[in-house]
Amino acid sequence: MKRVIALFIVFFAAQSIFAELPELLKPDGSLFEFKSALTRNAEKGKYKNKKLSNDIIRTYDALTYDLFMDWSETLRDSSSTNKFFSGANKISLVFTEENVWSIELDAVGLVINSVLEGDDSLTFQHTADGKLIVTFPHFYNVGDTARFIVNYEYQSEGNGGFYLYPKNLFAGKGPLDDSVF
Numbered sequence: 001m002k003r004v005i006a007l008f009i010v011f012f013a014a015q016s017i018f019a020e021l022p023e024l025l026k027p028d029g030s031l032f033e034f035k036s037a038l039t040r041n042a043e044k045g046k047y048k049n050k051k052l053s054n055d056i057i058r059t060y061d062a063l064t065y066d067l068f069m070d071w072s073e074t075l076r077d078s079s080s081t082n083k084f085f086s087g088a089n090k091i092s093l094v095f096t097e098e099n100v101w102s103i104e105l106d107a108v109g110l111v112i113n114s115v116l117e118g119d120d121s122l123t124f125q126h127t128a129d130g131k132l133i134v135t136f137p138h139f140y141n142v143g144d145t146a147r148f149i150v151n152y153e154y155q156s157e158g159n160g161g162f163y164l165y166p167k168n169l170f171a172g173k174g175p176l177d178d179s180v181f
Contacts, residue, residue, distance in 0.1 A: 058104075059097040063145070066090035083156045086113075092147045095140045107132035110152040117148040 069087040074080075093103070108130030115122040115134050123135040132150070140146055 059100045060093040060095050060103055060146075063092040063094055064090070084154065086151075086153045089150045089152070090147070091150065092145060095142060095144050095146070098141050100136075100140045101138070102133055102135040105132040105134065105150070106130060107150075107152070109156075110154055113151040113153060115148060115150050117146070122148060 067087065067089050069085050071085045074083050074085055091105075107126060110126075110130075110132075112124060112126045112132055115124045115132075117136070120137070122137070125133045125135075127133065134148070134150075136146065
């Protein structure tokens with residue numbers, strides 16, 4: 001009987017302790033970044049945006065990013081401190097608002113060569129603060145999906161966190177006493 005009472009007390013004590021998150025872990029915006037999320041209101045059948053950090057509200061929710069980067073130029077000349085690569089990002093979005101005809105993406109440090117929706121070139125503007133504004137030839141509505149490709153290049157002046165090491169350079173031992181090259 002004492003064991004049953006002890007388990008009962010421990011159960012209720014644990015439940016009250018863990019019933020609420022500590023203040024440190026609560027998402028008040030200072031410790032967490034809120035990404036755009038799509039939620040469905042079953043009664044109204046409407047989508048609602050959730051706030052992104054810093055009061056940014058997007059008119060879409062990203063479904064997929066299929067990223068390709070061609071590092072062949074950089075890998076050919078690993079001695080150069082200037083790094084160059086080209087890439088393409090295939091993006092799929094679902095829209096969370098009505099009558100959307102342009103979107104804003106982050107593209108800091110990139111040179112945008114083209115934005116394509118199928119075989120059609122889309123109009124775009126790359127702003128000084130690193131935003132890419134893509135304009136569609138038609139409106140999208142709530143629940144519509146857009147698929148497009150952003151072709152870009154990156155050129156650095158210096159390594160900027162991009163380091164290449166010669167092939168088969170022994171760098172030491174790793175986990176489980178494996179060699180690290």
